[in-house]
Amino acid sequence: MKKFDDVLKFIEKWIGIILMFAMLLSITLQIVFRWTKTQVAWTEELARYLFVVVTYYGALYATRNHSHLKVELLETLTGKKGKFVLRLITNISSIIFYIFLTKIMADYLKYLTRIKQTSAVLKLDIRIIYMAPLVFAIVGIYELAKDTILVIKTKEVN
DSSP, rough: OOOHHHHHHHHHHHHHHHHHHHHHHHHHHHHHHHHHHHHHHOOHHHHHHHHHHHHHHHHEEEEHHSSSSSHHHHHHHHHHHHHHHHHHHHHHHHHHHHHHHHHHHHHHHHHHHHTTTTTTOOBHHHHHHHHHHHHHHHHHHHHHHHHHHHHHHHOOOO
């Protein structure tokens, strides 16, 4: 399990670097082309789709590292045991949300398979873009389930 997590972290790190670099390059090209008064539509569309994917990637990264925005008032007031219970409640409710998201996105991807939609300028299969929330939800379920099991085994919240 540890080796799998290390490989997953390595892959996530490089995916993040590549996505951010590609988005930076696309936006830079868009600025250069506008400055030279050249009409290029693909840079804007690519930047928009990369932004969507990077947003889901960032949410997944925050899920893995427990770095989402949160109000810690309840954790502070309830102490160590309350923090334990709150972590379990948030993990389980998030897992339920991700299960619903997985179902919704899987159904939508089936629909997109039937209609064979492509993006306007890049002619990219639109299912590639809509896979981002599905992949995010599946990996999020894995991360939260792993954290929930760890919290239950150790009876501690880090």
